[in-house]
Amino acid sequence: MNMKNQIIRSVVIWLILALVAAPVFSQSETDNGAINNLRHQLGQVRDLLDRAKDIVRSSNNPIAERALIEAMKLWENARDNFDRGRYRIAAFLCRQAGEKAKAALSAARMAEQYEGAVVRRLERAGELLDRAKEAIASDDRQNLHAIYESARHNLDRAWEFYRSRIYKPALKLANQVEKTAEKIISASRDRIRIEEKFQRQLEKVNQLVEQARMTVADCDREAARHLLQQAEKSFGIAQEMEREHKPKAALQALKRARQMAIEAIRECQGMEQMLRRHERLRTQADRLSDMISPGSGASGDAARKLIRQAYEQLDLAREHIDKNQVEQAAASLKAAQLALSRAERHISNHQ
């Protein structure tokens, strides 16, 4: 019995041992794979830390430097635990070291505080400043030149900070230089815009003076001739001031030229004369309208269209006359007259 019991006990023990040993042996195989994998991960994180060292050092960013130190400590702990066979703890620390290294790199890049990016920004600021200098080369405004000089000085400072590996102020100065250069370029272009506006006004006043010349030639009044001379003189001064880059004086002279030309026209063409001219043109338009016979073809259609335009201009002229707007009324009457002349030519050709 005892013998039998002993045999049974031995079988049971062996069975238990077999049951226990099987997973133990299989786990050992799995652990070997995991351990190798962990060793590989430790190597990878080590590589990452080595590569990060130079970048973080050159970033001169204390937050990134601190994170990298922590990452290195975590890695050392991971390695230590790995050597002692505490693989789970080692794996956990290795993962944390990797995350911390990435965070350190990210912090180094976050403010773009790394050498290459700083150089790019400084060179870009220099290019913008060169463009600003070109923009103000023919600009007399001393303010813009003084601001340019300050910005140039700050760019020199930014390079000095860069050379001392102090990146944050170097970048801020570069930003400031860029903003200043953009302002200078913008102010310079505002001047071009003002000049463009002035040229348009110059053209308008030139047309008005020309109109005054024609009107005065017909009316033969001494006062009107005197006003026209004043207008022409002021117009000449405006052009001269503009050439000498004196926009304020040029604009004043131009305004005076416009005023004199209007007064010259008024002297010859009071509102009563305007009204008489308006009536005369309307009669002409009615007459031409009656002259177009049905079936007059393309010429007739063109003439009708022109007469319609003339009526529209005459209505507009009437509105300006009622509002005492001499310049606009004269322009509308002139446009009506032009349309009627062209309509008359179409009608003549057809007949």
Add this chain to the structure above:
Amino acid sequence: MRNCGLGILLSFIALAGAIGDSALGSELDLSVGVGYEFISQEYFLDSLVQSGQDSLAATTALKTTYLDDLKAQLHLKYSPFEDRKVLLGSQYEQTSEFVRAKLLADYRPRFGRSRLDITSELDWRGRYEGSVEPGDDYLLGQTRARLTVPLSGSVSARWQLRADFVDFDSSSSFNYDHYRLGAKAGIGKFFADFSMLDIDLFLVTRRVPDSSELNYTNFGAEGAFLGFYANGDFDLFGRTEWKDYKQAGNKGDYWRAELEGRNKIRLADDYFTLQEIDFELSLFGGSDLISYDYTRLGFTALLGVEKHGLTFGLGGDFEHQSEINTEIGAGDNYFEAGLAAELDYIRLDQFFGSLESVWGYRKLENESDLQSSFSFERLDLIADWKLLGVINLNILLSAEWEWHTNKGENSQVFLVSSGLSYCL
């Protein structure tokens, strides 16, 4: 090197002496003044992170003042001829530790309808107080010559050559002697409505005698258009460039494209709207841990009023950055939105002032324990004021505050650069 500086100083004195009895038609501008420069950064470190959980202190503010200098300055400009085609200048500046001297020369002759524009600058800085460190003493020179030749009434061609160099008394990895040579060629066209178009091609090469790693060749094209229409105007500027460091694995190389646009529409009663767009795309050739391809897009829209030289605009300011293929995972992707206010005042030759403020929030896509989203205020002031016709006051000021979700990352930066001068 110190001899160079001495040479410049002597040239300065000689120039001043030579023009003592200026010829008829010549013009001399001499100004003396003082200036003040201040640059400071303050940021916060969480001492729990720095010193461990046992630390009693919570947050520590670290303040670094990089520059706090009062300076004396003397500027001289001399035009020997009435048409100012020749301009000679020199500047002398002294702080409590450094002396800086600068010589300037501009020559702008005309040959018929063609124009030549040559500008040159020689800048020396030396430390006379305290221990000299690498980068303290240097000589810097640059010159640029540009020829513009009209091809027709509205089209002109231009060529430009440019050279610059830096020579340090003692060099280090960040203070390296180098020289650059560059060329540019392009055409410009004026349109009848005063619009203008410029297109240029450029090539720049940098050589660093002590390190071939820092040599590069940079080439590309740029174009600008300034256009007018009935109720407004717009500017467009585009640039594309390649930079080649000629290193193994294309390290440091990149291709970059940028486009800036600005459109101003004039509404009734002195009101206007302004839209600005700023786009940048950078693609890096080599692979390293910090240079990743990215796009950045900024947009500003303002509604404003301008009257008697005063312009005020208020609106929104937006920016989005997206990085591509970041190996380290946490890309610098963000979106920021802010309220922008601009105030400009220009009074012809008396005052130029510009104040800009953007108050907003930057949302980071990938936050970590070292970087969190933040609110910010950015302030920029540019001003130049001529008082009584002889006193000139100018100031450039920038300030930036960042308030992070994680208070330990809060920071602020101040930059002030100012000058007060008297024109003799």
